[in-house]
Amino acid sequence: MSVISQLDQLVAVCHWIGARGWAPATGGNMSVRQDSAFCLISESGKDKGALTRDDFIQVEIASNQVPSGRRPSAETGLHTLIYRLFPDAGAVLHTHTVNSTVLSRVEKGAALELQGYEMQKTLTGQHSHLDCVPIALFDNDQDIAALAARIEQFAAQTPLRYGFLLRGHGLTCWGQDVNEAKRHLEGLEFLFQCELQRRVLEAK
Known part of the structure; x- marks a missing residue:
């Protein structure tokens, strides 16, 4: 599929994310791999529910340099890190949902462990609700370069699959293409909602 087609799919997914309130107040950022050297990432300060193709900026994956001089999202360094770490990653979605934000603060461990949910099978390579799916958790940091270095x-040392959480911040997830990234996002958000509700009920 051409990068233009992938970008059009990403724009549609951004509108879908915006309609669900998963990237409120211009929060979040989305990108698609252009080729081995460049990705296209959403411009800073844009409403994700109203993005167009023109709101995406070319960024060099190896250096984070922006040939156009425009200002991409503040978390650009996390997107380029994922494209460097995972050569098969074709799209990255970063959202600010209530479920992911709250769970990232409630969970004190190094990962949020999901187990026992049939919907775990929405994640590529997962075939059973019996498996434990750890979603890594990192402390938030305004220094994106330092945060990227910690994640790298x-x-x-530890396999990093599907996505990761930043404490008090949100979820970053990816896939081989836009559709897989969307499926991972939707599946993880469902699982987060179930896990958060389970913890609330068990605490009563």
């Missing part, structure tokens, strides 16, 4: 160090 973690990934060198």
Whole structure:
């Protein structure tokens, strides 16, 4: 599929995300791989529910340089890190949902472990609700370069699949293409909602 087709799909997914309130107040950022050297990422400060093709900026994956001089999302360095770590990653979605934000603060461990949910099978490679699916958790940091370095160090020792959470911030997830990234986002958000509700009920 051409990068234009992928970008059009990404724009549609951004509108879908916006309609669900998953990237409120211009929060969040989305990108698609253009080729081995470049990705296209959403411009900073744009309403994700109203993005157009022109709101995406070309960024060099290896250096984070922007040939056009425009200002991409503040978390650009996390997107380029994912494209460097995972050569098969074709799209990255970063959202600010209530479920992911609250769970990222409630869970004190190094990962949010999901187990026992049939919907785990929405994640590529998962075939049973009996499996434990760990979603890595990292402390938030306004220094994106430092945060990216911590995530890269973690990934060198521990498999990083589907996505990760930033405490008090939200979810970043990816897939081989836009459709897979969307499926991972929707599946993880369903699982987060179930897990959060389970914890609330068990605490009563």
